[in-house]
Amino acid sequence: MCLAIPGKVLSINREEVPMMGKVVFGGIEKQVCFDLLPEASVDDYVVVHVGFAISKMDEQEAAQVFEYLKTMEDMRELEDDKPV
Amino acid sequence: MKNEPITLSCPIPISDYKNVLLAHGGGGKLTKQLIETMFVSQFENEHLSPLHDGAIINTKGGRLAFTTDSYVVNPLFFPGGDIGKLAVHGTVNDLAMCGATPLYLSAAFIIEEGFPMEELWKIVCSMSDAAKEAGVTIITGDTKVVDRGKGDKLFITTSGIGEIRTEVNIHPARAKAGDVIILSGAIGMHGIAIMSVREGLEFSSPILSDTAPLNELVAEMLGVCSDIHVLRDPTRGGVATVLNEIASSAHVGVIIYEENIHVSQEVQGACELLGLDPLYIANEGKLIAIVPAEHSENILATMKQHPYGKDSVIIGEIVSEHPEMVVMRSKIGGNRIVDMLSGEQLPRIC
């Protein structure tokens, strides 16, 4: 609990039951089941656990981690500038 | 089905195995235990005890290296090679890891009844080509056929003999504090190539096994420095296992740097997906050299000139601290112990 890694959706076969598609993980393509994430589309990044797509990657939130760092740094600089 | 309740008591240590497990062939601690308690204890002799890739024998004419290996790989044909190619390269490389010039091989075949002649022909031709490239001759052999169901299609055993120059002295116990560790290229390719067939993984650009004969590369390395201390090829059990074995033989510590160890994107992707650590995955065309620090840059430059060493890199050093322990500095600056595996590495979900 829980090895899940992000990959890019290459194709989805919506007619297939269960719904299967191809996802690429840094050069490896694997068949993934999309029944738990029917709203996924081609070119989305999805998180895959034991052969199932379980979530879509939110690219804006992904950048947030690095924005947070920047905010922290700015706040520290403000602290440093404050008169003692 | 029994009717009375089954009450079971606390777990007993499970190192006392009544049967041989696949894990005993994994190259990790269980393999070591099997070899030491079964084979070494019975066959006990000075040639065997270093437990290096080959044995070194003194004859009136000089020193010889002698080695043997069995090949049971499944599937027989995989991206980048086949069992035949592997059988030649593997034994040639074991001789090279003793610092020897490989000369002659034997080849013994155990074939399962019903095995297609056409496939056997392909494998034999592959062996012949591999032997020519490596500059060795297959001079003797044996063939057995077993009943259908009693042998997994084909097993090949090759033994090999090579000559060692007088000034060369390669032995796992020679690693000493201050030595530099060189790795000849990216890791994990062979193991993942095999697994890709087994697990039905597809690749945008397929991963090929890195199986290759390393004797020429080694000859060039010894040409610029005859005092190389240790050579090992990280096959079954991977780089982690080899470094642990050397640390143990020489009673030294090892430090390696994750940043310097190259793993291709495809191999990384496969490892992430399956939950495997590339440090423990088999390589069939790579070597680790442990060399005196003052010669390391020279040896590295020479290796990079050779096609099978072009991606060589220094990955760490031998230290006197934490003897018999291999420590890796991670990309983010923390440390972890790189231990021996207990058995096989199993894919995980967790």
Next chain:
Amino acid sequence: MKFIDEYRNGDTAKQFAEAIAAITTRSWTIMEICGGQTHAIVKYGIEDLLPTQINLVHGPGCPVCVTPVEMIEKAIVIAERPEVIFTSFGDMLRVPGAEKDLLTVKARGGNVRIVYSPLDAVKIALQHPEKHVVFFAVGFETTAPANAMAVREAHRLGLNNFSILCSHVLVPPAIEAILSSPMNMVQGFLAAGHVCTIMGYEEYLPLAERYKVPIVVTGFEPVDILQGIYMTVKQLEEERCEVENQYARTVRREGNIVAQQLLAEIFQVSDRAWRGIGIIPKSGYSINPKYEQFDAEKRFQLNHITAAESESCIAGLVLQGIKKPHECSEFGKRCTPEHPLGAPMVSSEGACAAYYHYKRHQIATQ
């Protein structure tokens, strides 16, 4: 690899580590309950980057470690039957039962196979109508929907030679059990990011409020874990006790509704035994009676199997963060990864195995 490599960046990690050091004014004990997070902490040596006042405890986040001995025994009994093909994730194969593990069963001729996805087990059942295929369905909420899909698919295909041995556990009741224990020392939690991907994080709000602990939903890469620790320490230093979401790129507050609906269809919440801890009420899934033909425990009538835990194994105290692995008298002596006395030494994510592989030489040189 995108969305992985940038979260392993050394400089970013160091920046978060420095930030943690800058705000830490006293000792804090933080627990993570996720085998995947334990694995990352050990693999990257994250504890080396933290100030010594931060005490990271590995909780019962490894489904391997918390699967009761009797469940392993049931798995072994089933796997030894000649008509069965027993399928499982790799993690479970080396967990010791009373005398042996599933790997030993395989060595002795049992048809035991590792699968990557539960759907692969269903495929095997389709390909082998003459055999009964059992899938060892362990895991937390992350894996439960996939296992539920296997049951749904088997039902859709009308298979009568497939069943699952269900040993699912849920995280929030485990957190509650830890927090309500009089011996509890945990002051903040990193919640398992992928569990929350499925379930969302609303269930944690009442826990944070009732027990006054910060809970931060955290991812699995070193940068994620360091940011999660930073956010937890910040809350502790500011005396807040809220639920925050560090892993927002994957986790939504409501979770994956489709997966939750499937779970409600196939499973029902039930009491579960946790190895080393005992029974925690409403802390696991069992199969909905509507699908009982896919319940291996019922198919094979295994209710009479019981097993006792090792008396010297203190897994329960370790899993609850009350003792550290090296405080166990057997640690590194009678109990090592080669001959484990209990599950936390078997799985590479188990607290004891993690300590053994990572901290051994530090402890020896102290």
